[in-house]
Amino acid sequence: MPITQEASRYPQMADSVANSLAVPLLADIPPWAEVLLGLGVLLAISVLANFLIKTIIWRFVARILPGESRTPVRIIARLVNIIPAVILSRGIAAVPHIPEVVVTVSRNVVGAFIVLTIALAISGALNYANELYQKRPEAANLPIKGYLQVLKILVFAAAAILMIAALMEQSPLLLLSGLGAMAAVLMLVFKDTILSLVASVQLTSNDMLRVGDWIEMPQLNADGDVIDIALHTVKVQNWDKTITSIPTHRLIDQSYKNWRGMSESGGRRIMRSLLIDQNSIRFLGNEEQADLRRLALIDDYLDRKQNELDQWNRRLITVGHDSINARRVTNIGTFRAYVIAYLHAHPSISRNMTLLVRQLEPTPKGLPLQIYCFTNTTVWKEYEGIQSDIFDHLLAILPQFDLRIFQEPSGLDLRGLSGAAEERVAATAQ
Known part of the structure; x- marks a missing residue:
């Protein structure tokens, strides 16, 4: 056999040997x-x-x-x-x-x-x-x-x-x-989401609520700062550090108080009354007026008031009216003028906002003398300190005007009255 024919047979033999070996190997692996x-x-x-x-x-x-x-x-x-x-x-x-x-x-x-x-x-x-x-x-x-x-x-x-x-x-x-037939079901399932979406758009577009606003909503026990505004809920961190979650649509359906205007104005209102015992209200004599001139804040008031009253009273005398019709200075009016002057001089009271000291309608618990003014800060801690300092001073200086705060009798007062009555009975018996 020629050499070329013999050589051509080797690749064919190698392929046949490889196939003969591979078939058994693959046959041994299960599917x-x-x-x-x-x-x-x-x-x-x-x-x-x-x-x-x-x-x-x-x-x-x-x-x-x-x-x-x-x-x-x-x-x-x-x-x-x-x-x-x-x-x-x-x-x-x-x-x-x-x-x-x-x-x-x-x-x-x-x-x-x-x-x-x-x-x-x-x-x-x-x-x-x-x-x-x-x-x-x-x-x-x-x-x-x-x-x-x-x-x-x-x-x-x-x-x-x-x-x-x-x-x-x-x-x-x-x-x-197929969703058309499920529209009613979807409306029912996503009712709160739709309401919340509309409410969220209204709150945002009208700038009714922001993160950081202090709001009050007593019906939901919410009183604190807004910390999150989401689609379904608005989270309020109350002053006791609890968190109230308010459904967004409730802020549209119900009323709430937003204190943002107060914060942006730079002043916070003081509106509190002193209940004056009406039995302590009277006219002031000349000596008492002179004694009150020790209070520098009301010097101008006393001079101005005295001139006004003198002119009024001279007209009465000229037309022959009795002196009982004459006007006189009262301790409550003088005290009211002192409070106004004191607030005007106080460094923590705003002079650019309303400042009033007025009498309200008398009540069975006394005559309310209301102090209405604004501090020049909105920080809660500072505000409470300023308010307390003002009323500390007013309560302490009230006896200088011979005025008393109305206070309902306590058990100690009743026991004192009982003891005094017993002493009178014993003295009478003797």
Whole structure:
């Protein structure tokens, strides 16, 4: 046989030997093992790809993105989960001996997972947008959290429809066509959401409520600062550090008091009354008036009042009226003038806002002498200190005008009266 013919036989012999050895080896592996082996390889490739891409993102993309927040990195990392899902969806068909129904179900589930991942990434992006917006100066006046929550609801509603369509292998339009019959049910389910959305728009557009406002809503036991305005609820941190959650639509349906105007005005009102014992009110004699001139704040008042009364009384005498009709200085009027002068001189009382000292209608508990003025600070602690200092002084100086505060008798007063009566009886008996 020629050498060339002999040499051409060697490759054919090698192929036949390899085939004869390979057939027994492959025949020894059962089909289920091939399926598991293929799935294991496919899963390993997916995990490795996911790991490598996330590592690259954490090492490089995180350094490029500005700010200290890692939210953008987490959003991108969530989107990276789509890559192993796509590898599984495309590679599942290459696994030997795997049933076609498993391939179809796997692809449908992966499709639904991709839709869910994208929806979660969009939700994270909206949260990040709110995080950035809150750093702007106008965020306290115009919060957008409620609007972003509405967008989230729409995103997840669309995601739910697409996921169901992917699992059922149906067109999303077919599912949407059936929503018309469910409109009444949806209106019932999302009733509070719709009401809250309308209320949130009204609160924001009319600037009725801001984060940081102090509001009072007694019917819901809310009295404190607004710490969060969301779509469904407004959170109020009360002064006892408890938190009250108010449904947003209740702030439109019911009344509440917002103290923002007071805070922005720079002054807080003092409106409190001293209850004067009416039995202590009388005219002042000349000697008593002279004695009160020791109080420098009412020197001008006494001079001005005396001139006014002298002119009035001279007219009465000229026309021949009795002196009983003459006007005289009273201790309550002098005390009222002293309080006005004292408030005008007080460094913590605003001179640009209303300042009144007036008598209210007499009551069985005395004559209310109301002090109505504004402090030049809105800080709660300072305000209470100023108010207390003013009334400390007024209560202490009241006896200088021979006036008394009305106070209902206590047990000690009644016991003193009883003891005095017993002493009188004993003295009479003697």
